[in-house]
Amino acid sequence: MKVGIPKALLYHYYFPFWKTYFEELGFEVMVSASTNKAIMDLGVKASVPEICVPIKVYLGHVLSLAERGADWLFIPRFVSIQKGQFFCPKFMGLPDMVRHSFPHLASRLLIPSVESSTDDLATSVKQYQIMEEKLGVSRSDSRRALRKAEAVWLDFRRWSLKGYEVPEAMTMALNKTQGNIIEKETVDAGHQQEITLGVLGYVYNLYDSMISLDILSRLREMGVRVETFEMVPERALRQQLTGMPKTMFWTFSDKLFAAGYHFFEKPEIDGLIHVTAFGCGPDSMLGKLLELDSVKFQKPFMTVRIDEHSGENHLQTRIEAFVDMLRLKKQMNAQRGA
Structure with a gap:
């Protein structure tokens, strides 16, 4: 079974976590192509003119994944990961925007609601309860997959903090690069x-x-x-x-x-x-x-x-x-x- 993840918005921050989580549960992860003119045009046509370009692009990625045959589309609702702070309202309403823009996809959406007082991803098992309901995942398997996913995401963050840009940090975390985290300045010596x-x-x-x-x-x-x-x-x-x-x-x-x-x-x-x-x-x-x-x-x-x-x-x-x-x-x- 294929879970589609749009290569847009917070893909560029949480993808190592999401990919590891779904693969640990035995699902195939399908990622949309890097943004191109075709994806951009799909999103622009599906959007109201006033919305910002990252949201327009995201809608294009969703349609692209649906056309490629993803069984499920992963569209998280981000509300808060810190007490007193919230995500932009467009993130909170993103799943609703997708549902109403593409009613034919409503039954294929996986919509966890990310609402927490901390960015401790391994404790978010309740937020991912929808996986138990829609995908038949057990609570214990979900908890185990979350712990593994958080470990990979923390590796990704460590690479970032050493000066590596997001694509490099993702590659090294997902490929489980071994050894000490190398300072970017060391790599760029000379x-x-x-x-x-x-x-x-x-x-x-x-x-x-x-x-x-x-x-x-x-x-x-x-x-x-x-x-x-x-x-x-x-x-x-x-x-x-x-x-x-x-x-x-x-x-x-x-x-x-x-x-x-x-x-x-x-x-x-x-x-x-x-x-x-x-x-x-x-x-x-x-x-x-x-x-x-x-x-x-x-x-x-x-x-x-x-x-x-x-x-x-x-x-x-x-x-x-x-x-x-x-x-x-x-x-x-x-x-x-x-």
């Missing part, structure tokens, strides 16, 4: 980049190369070293949030908010780029706050706003100009210091 950027963006924007126009690869090709929020230890993010009079309320927006100030304060970071989807409500506040405070921290800040109509040439020109400006600034500072 290839020292002169510019380091903090790139802020939700994983489903940054790591979907069609949505982001592959901005991370473009920056690497320019010799830029990149740090993203998932590379920042959770304790450092919490420390940033603790000192703020008010936080962002939304779980992943808070992570980006905290990572932004962490990058502002980190001497090695030369500048910040915020990658945001057009029409994202939380980002409209997050981006403006960071932009205003970038002046106080004297860190150059640029916003890249994307939608289904964004063009590659425009992005390339902007990031090249931004990186050139940072290089010139570093050269001038070095000359003054000399």
Whole structure:
């Protein structure tokens, strides 16, 4: 039996957990293809115009999986993984959006409701009770699979925290790479980049190369070293949030908010780029706050706003100009210091 997982949204954060969980239970995991024009077009046609592009893309992935013959479609409802914080309402209502957009798929949906005061994935057996009801999975088997899945997900997070981008970290965690977790800087020895950027963006924007126009690869090709929020230890993010009079309320927006100030304060970071989807409500506040405070921290800040109509040439020109400006600034500072 095939369980389809759309390669969109929080696939880019929780996939090692989900894949391990279903495979431990004996199911075949079917993942949709990387976002392409056909998937994008499917989602755009099925969506209302006002919705943000990551949701449009997600709907395209759901349809793609259904057309490829997935027996079940895994569409989790994310509500909360931390007390006092919640996911964007679009995540809470995502299964309903799918059900009402594609009524013919309603009977094939697996919809666990992720609502917890902690991101302790191994204790989420009640949240995955729907697997017992729809797939005939026993409680003990589900609990065992959850424990194994969490171990793999924690490996994925450890690789991320050592500086590996999400695709690399996923590959190493799922392939059970043995030995000590290797610092990314060690791997890159001999290839020292002169510019380091903090790139802020939700994983489903940054790591979907069609949505982001592959901005991370473009920056690497320019010799830029990149740090993203998932590379920042959770304790450092919490420390940033603790000192703020008010936080962002939304779980992943808070992570980006905290990572932004962490990058502002980190001497090695030369500048910040915020990658945001057009029409994202939380980002409209997050981006403006960071932009205003970038002046106080004297860190150059640029916003890249994307939608289904964004063009590659425009992005390339902007990031090249931004990186050139940072290089010139570093050269001038070095000359003054000399």
